[in-house]
Amino acid sequence: MQQPTPRPGPPSAALRRAPVQQRSARRLARILDACAEVLEETGYDELSTRAVAGRAGVPIGSVYRFFPNKRAMAEALARRNLDAYTDRITARLTAPAGRPLQWRHAMDVVVDEYLAMKRTVPGFALVEFTVPAPPASRQANYEVADRLRALFAGPLGLDTADERLRTAFLVGVETADALLQLAFRTDPAGDPAIVTETKELLWAYLARYLDGAGAGEGETAEGETAEA
Numbered sequence: 001m002q003q004p005t006p007r008p009g010p011p012s013a014a015l016r017r018a019p020v021q022q023r024s025a026r027r028l029a030r031i032l033d034a035c036a037e038v039l040e041e042t043g044y045d046e047l048s049t050r051a052v053a054g055r056a057g058v059p060i061g062s063v064y065r066f067f068p069n070k071r072a073m074a075e076a077l078a079r080r081n082l083d084a085y086t087d088r089i090t091a092r093l094t095a096p097a098g099r100p101l102q103w104r105h106a107m108d109v110v111v112d113e114y115l116a117m118k119r120t121v122p123g124f125a126l127v128e129f130t131v132p133a134p135p136a137s138r139q140a141n142y143e144v145a146d147r148l149r150a151l152f153a154g155p156l157g158l159d160t161a162d163e164r165l166r167t168a169f170l171v172g173v174e175t176a177d178a179l180l181q182l183a184f185r186t187d188p189a190g191d192p193a194i195v196t197e198t199k200e201l202l203w204a205y206l207a208r209y210l211d212g213a214g215a216g217e218g219e220t221a222e223g224e225t226a227e228a
Contacts, residue, residue: 015066015076028066030056032077036123039074044132049073074131078140081121082129086147088113093155101155103210107202110148111176115190118180125184141177145169156213168209172202 019025034056039047047070053060067073092109093101117124126132130140149169153160176198183194 015072016068017065019066027056027058027062031058031063031066031073032080033122035073035077036121039077039123039126044074044126047074071131074127077123078127078130081117081124081127082140082143082147084121085113085117085129085144086151088117089148089151093151101152103152103156103206103213104203106152107172107206108199111180111195111199111202114176114180115195118184119189141173142170145173148173156210158213165209168206172206175205176202 019028031052034052035047038051038055042051049063049067049070050060052070052073053063056063063073067076089106089109092113093106118128128140129144146166146169149158149166150160152158158165179194179198179201180190183191183198186194
């Protein structure tokens with residue numbers, strides 16, 4: 001009997017206190033923006049709550065009101081990155097009524113939006129969707145895979161209770177993550193040849209799970225029928 005993919009534990013609550021007023025929410029956003037900028041300049045090891053407070057122009061107590069330490073602050077930034085990533089994909093895939101979602105195009109968007117954030121979002125290259133941690137304890141890709149599967153479930157008619165499909169999304173995310181890390185090690189802007197191969201690999205691997213979903217089998221990313 002096939003065993004389900006182990007699920008990660010619930011994400012730790014990075015925030016000491018959630019903002020309830022608009023002013024507090026703006027201050028929190030300013031702190032996280034500053035955190036991203038300091039990360040970009042110094043790296044995670046040199047990140048400090050004091051440096052972030054100075055960059056944000058707020059008292060150090062304001063930082064501690066939200067975060068007990070720099071790790072919690074970086075975790076909150078990583079979660080904001082994941083939320084922004086999901087929003088960017090959703091915006092790109094919002095199709096006119098009556099037009100089905102084409103899963104190959106959707107996978108290209110998943111890769112392209114990751115690349116765009118890697119190239120343009122301050123601090124993203126260092127924390128992405130999780131803080132630096134030993135490989136055995138990294139759980140962010142579980143959540144990325146689950147978010148993508150949930151995002152595509154309705155438009156593609158996917159069964160969210162299908163553990164085999166859940167595993168397939170996780171394998172796809174882990175594989176793409178490893179290859180795109182290679183692309184940026186090879187080229188600071190992301191080696192285009194490796195990016196292309198990553199997309200081709202995702203198409204080939206996920207075809208057996210997603211062909212016939214949404215746009216239907218035999219359609220290309222542009223929605224044209226592939227010739228035999």
